[in-house]
Amino acid sequence: MVIRPARPGDAQAIAGIYAWHVANGTATFDTIAPDAAEWAAKIADFAARGFPFLVAARGGEVAAYAYAARFRDRAAYAHTCEDSIYVAHDARGRGIGAALLPALIAAARASGFCQMIAVIGGGEPASVALHAKCGFVHTGRMRHVGRKFGTLLDTVYMQCDLTGEGWGDE
Numbered sequence: 001m002v003i004r005p006a007r008p009g010d011a012q013a014i015a016g017i018y019a020w021h022v023a024n025g026t027a028t029f030d031t032i033a034p035d036a037a038e039w040a041a042k043i044a045d046f047a048a049r050g051f052p053f054l055v056a057a058r059g060g061e062v063a064a065y066a067y068a069a070r071f072r073d074r075a076a077y078a079h080t081c082e083d084s085i086y087v088a089h090d091a092r093g094r095g096i097g098a099a100l101l102p103a104l105i106a107a108a109r110a111s112g113f114c115q116m117i118a119v120i121g122g123g124e125p126a127s128v129a130l131h132a133k134c135g136f137v138h139t140g141r142m143r144h145v146g147r148k149f150g151t152l153l154d155t156v157y158m159q160c161d162l163t164g165e166g167w168g169d170e
Ligand SMILES: CC(C)(COP(=O)(O)OP(=O)(O)OC[C@H]1O[C@@H](n2cnc3c(N)ncnc32)[C@H](O)[C@@H]1OP(=O)(O)O)[C@@H](O)C(=O)NCCC(=O)NCCS
Pocket: 021, 025, 027, 083, 084, 085, 086, 087, 088, 091, 092, 093, 094, 095, 096, 097, 098, 099, 118, 119, 120, 121, 124, 125, 126, 127, 129, 130, 133
């Protein structure tokens, strides 16, 4: 498996991966999936802003993607990013996320981010476990803020200190 920066030509594969999770999962609160053109624009925008956007590919086929962008637009949040990671539904549970998320963390650190936030829809257990495995700690839970497939959903917040210096409160 190769982990590399996303290219505009990956947009179709990324659109397909995300569309499955939009239609079938609660990790994302999107209910309409962006098309390939929107993903191509996002990849170009991230490259222009210097935000990391990575794919994991096997045999030339994109099996997963992950990116990190500003957590909030307000200026004081500039050093804080939010991650997003999606593995193709039929490639989950094979170690791809465990390889891709550390690569994203390293790329985000290299981009100058100091804190990374995971906003985990539905408190998706696999995502919570993956983030914990990669050094994130639980920082909050908002209850019943989403509704999908007729079910009220929580959002779990986790955070990773990218500086290696800790928060000075432990
Ligand atoms: C969450 C996700 C990114 C994990 O990637 P993955 O490639 O499936 O995970 P891996 O095989 O690398 O497993 C890494 C760790 O995740 C956890 N994990 C994976 N699948 C799990 C499952 N079904 N239930 C509980 N924990 C699970 C385990 O801790 C595992 O580590 P271990 O093998 O040492 O126990 C992937 O399953 C996915 O895309 N899920 C749907 C979308 C999503 O939740 N995205 C995150 C949005 S914030």
